[in-house]
Amino acid sequence: MTTPNPTAGGPQAQAPADNGFAALALSPQMLANLTQLGYTQMTPIQAASLPPALLGKDLIAQAKTGSGKTAAFALALLSNLNPRRFAVQSMVLCPTRELADQVTTEIRRLARAEENIKVVTLCGGVALRGQIASLEHGAHIVVGTPGRLMDHLERGNLDLSALNTLVLDEADRMLDMGFFDDIVKVARQCPKERQTLLFSATYPEGIAKLAQQFMKNPEQITVQAQH
Ligand code: ADP
Ligand code: MG
Numbered sequence: 116m117t118t119p120n121p122t123a124g125g126p127q128a129q130a131p132a133d134n135g136f137a138a139l140a141l142s143p144q145m146l147a148n149l150t151q152l153g154y155t156q157m158t159p160i161q162a163a164s165l166p167p168a169l170l171g172k173d174l175i176a177q178a179k180t181g182s183g184k185t186a187a188f189a190l191a192l193l194s195n196l197n198p199r200r201f202a203v204q205s206m207v208l209c210p211t212r213e214l215a216d217q218v219t220t221e222i223r224r225l226a227r228a229e230e231n232i233k234v235v236t237l238c239g240g241v242a243l244r245g246q247i248a249s250l251e252h253g254a255h256i257v258v259g260t261p262g263r264l265m266d267h268l269e270r271g272n273l274d275l276s277a278l279n280t281l282v283l284d285e286a287d288r289m290l291d292m293g294f295f296d297d298i299v300k301v302a303r304q305c306p307k308e309r310q311t312l313l314f315s316a317t318y319p320e321g322i323a324k325l326a327q328q329f330m331k332n333p334e335q336i337t338v339q340a341q342h
Contacts (some may be wrong), residue, residue, distance in 0.1 A: 134162050140169055141190065148228035158183035160338045161190075169194055173311045173330045177318050178338040184284070184314045185221040191312060192280040193222075196255055198230045202277035206305070207258040208298060210288040212238040218284060219258045232256065237273075239263040247272050261289065261297035268304050278305050286315040286322055295321065302329040 134157045160178035168191035192205040209215040219236045226232040235249045237259030267273040311330045
């Protein structure tokens with residue numbers, strides 16, 4: 116009796132919200148790739164954040180660990196990206212090298228659908244020289260920790276003039292680790308005309324302060340943990 120019948124109902128009857136990715140403005144190749152990856156339904160944070168993110172809005176998105184936040188921002192930054200323009204168009208700030216490596220892996224999996232998108236990881240604890248060589252070869256996307264990204268910017272190794280998407284991932288952890296000032300400095304090096312996406316598992320006070328420094332009228336999205 117509780118099974119919805121799509122042919123029943125009056126004028127207000129709507130197609131059931133199936134939370135599939137097909138409702139989003141994504142390329143057919145990207146949709147096929149998502150299916151191949153086994154991503155058939157959007158997770159709740161993806162369903163809430165992708166529509167405004169794909170419209171170019173700034174977001175502060177909060178959902179617990181393991182809820183699929185990486186794909187939420189990765190699909191948004193990939194949709195802003197022109198693969199034929201070989202310049203850094205997106206930058207993702209992460210708290211640690213391990214997390215930056217995970218984000219890089221996920222972006223590469225999602226970017227498979229597009230032609231040759233180059234992602235470079237820039238974290239501390241790794242020799243600068245190899246990173247400089249990678250940057251000289253060119254990149255569409257850089258993923259890194261705030262301190263090392265700042266270092267490259269100060270040395271003039273990283274040109275952000277073509278950047279259109281800035282992502283702060285695990286913002287709460289970056290604040291815990293004392294990265295507030297570095298994040299603000301890095302954000303100030305980005306073009307003003309850009310989209311900024313902030314993702315976090317929790318919403319400590321520092322997040323709003325951070326957002327005030329460099330986000331434009333951010334939409335706030337919270338997906339509560341299910342108990
Ligand atoms: P978070 O950053 O919120 O902690 P992740 O982005 O690391 O979460 O995602 C957790 C896991 O869920 C990953 O293994 C990822 O591949 C998987 N995942 C993400 N989105 C989907 C989806 N729509 N369908 C199935 N699996 C997904
Ligand atoms: Mg994450």
